[in-house]
Amino acid sequence: MRVVLMSGSSHPALGESIAEMLGVEPGRCVIDRFPDGEHHVEVVEEVRGCDVYLLQPLGPPVDPHLMELLLLVDACRRQGAARVTAVVPYLAYARQDRRETRAEPLGARLLADLIRASGVDRIVVVDLHSPAVEGCFSLPVEHLSAMPLLAENLRHTVTPDSVIVSPDLGAMKRAERYAALLKLPLAVVHKRRMSGSQVQAHNITGDVKGCAPILVDDMISTAGTIEAAVQALLEAGCAPLVTVVATHSLLVGPSLERLQRLPLRRLLTTDSVPRSEPLPIPLEVVSVAPLLARSIEMLRAGLPGH
Structure with missing residues (x-):
């Protein structure tokens, strides 16, 4: 199965480093905004039948980067990708893994539900704020440590x-x-x-x-x-x-x-x-590029991550 590694706008330099280590060309996509501020995402790369890895750390500004990721996943799914893995070195909302008061949301669980609903098969993260956040996901989580x-x-x-x-x-x-x-x-x-x-x-x-x-x-x-x-x-x-x-x-x-x-x-x-x-x-x-590249290679081979 052909592997495609594609980056959102959050950290393209890291994506290029990982792609070089994997010996693949970065997947092509176009990300811009409509005049009213809505994101416009287009996956130019042919991903039908491919094993797709989408790199998008959810650093500041968090919400635009999250929305980009969700749209990229949906675009890959609708183009016929065989499998989509979200590679999210920094996962935002991970500090909201419990409620201190009844008036607060459970942000980590909501984030996990949004990512699952977009069509992600699994997610790769690095050093979560709390290991308990893994329990918010109903899909496989590869929790790496730097x-x-x-x-x-x-x-x-x-x-x-x-x-x-x-x-x-x-x-x-x-x-x-x-x-x-x-x-x-x-x-x-x-x-x-x-x-x-x-x-x-x-x-x-x-x-x-x-x-x-x-x-x-x-x-x-x-x-x-x-x-x-x-x-x-x-x-x-x-x-x-x-x-x-x-x-x-x-x-x-x-x-x-x-x-x-x-x-x-x-x-x-x-x-x-x-x-x-x-x-x-x-x-x-x-750099976490070697760590992420090794994880992707193991996932490609069907082996569990570390």
């Missing part, structure tokens, strides 16, 4: 006084995995979220005095959690040499201002979402 790639990059710079730090209890499992991979001690910051962008840290479990902290999380949005965690670590006597590691760096709102105020040694992240211009922080990027 943590081994990031840990391997970190391995060359860790020192005897390095300590892995979870910026909150929610990231504890992730921090434990980094600590095991790098054979480093572990600490956790206890936080209280005041609003969508305001966080207050109030306690630290673990010895961080004189240590060089490595904060690990799945994503950085406004950097409120990172800022609060670093302030708490500095007050606890850690060395002002902070490394932050996150798979997805959205860096929206006041994030850059917050990160610039911190004694940031490096921010290590992936290219799960695009970055169009240099940033005023010590940023290092590890």
Whole structure:
């Protein structure tokens, strides 16, 4: 079965990298807008009878990128694609996997239903905010992790006084995995979220005095959690040499201002979402293209992903 890899407008550069690794030409499509703002999508590539992979991270602006993905899937289905896989390195709405009040929607479940209804056969994601989000989908989910790639990059710079730090209890499992991979001690910051962008840290479990902290999380949005965690670590006597590691760096709102105020040694992240211009922080990027290309090759061969 012929394989077609096609990218939406969210991250075409990543799509080109994956296509090169797979030895295929990127599938052709046209994406634009009608005067009233509606998306217009046309799949130019012949996909009848093909195994189609649609790459579209759902980074900002989230909703237009989501709508693009749904329309691309529908267009491929109506053209007769044999199988359609959505490759979504960053899955938006994954933080809405539970309701805090009766007045809130279950955003992750709604997103999963929309993707299934469009005609997707399966979805490939990287480092979900919560593994529980997999349960929102009624189709197969290939949940990949960039943590081994990031840990391997970190391995060359860790020192005897390095300590892995979870910026909150929610990231504890992730921090434990980094600590095991790098054979480093572990600490956790206890936080209280005041609003969508305001966080207050109030306690630290673990010895961080004189240590060089490595904060690990799945994503950085406004950097409120990172800022609060670093302030708490500095007050606890850690060395002002902070490394932050996150798979997805959205860096929206006041994030850059917050990160610039911190004694940031490096921010290590992936290219799960695009970055169009240099940033005023010590940023290092590890590509997820090899991870995604390997997953696609395994799916083509009918093998389960990892």
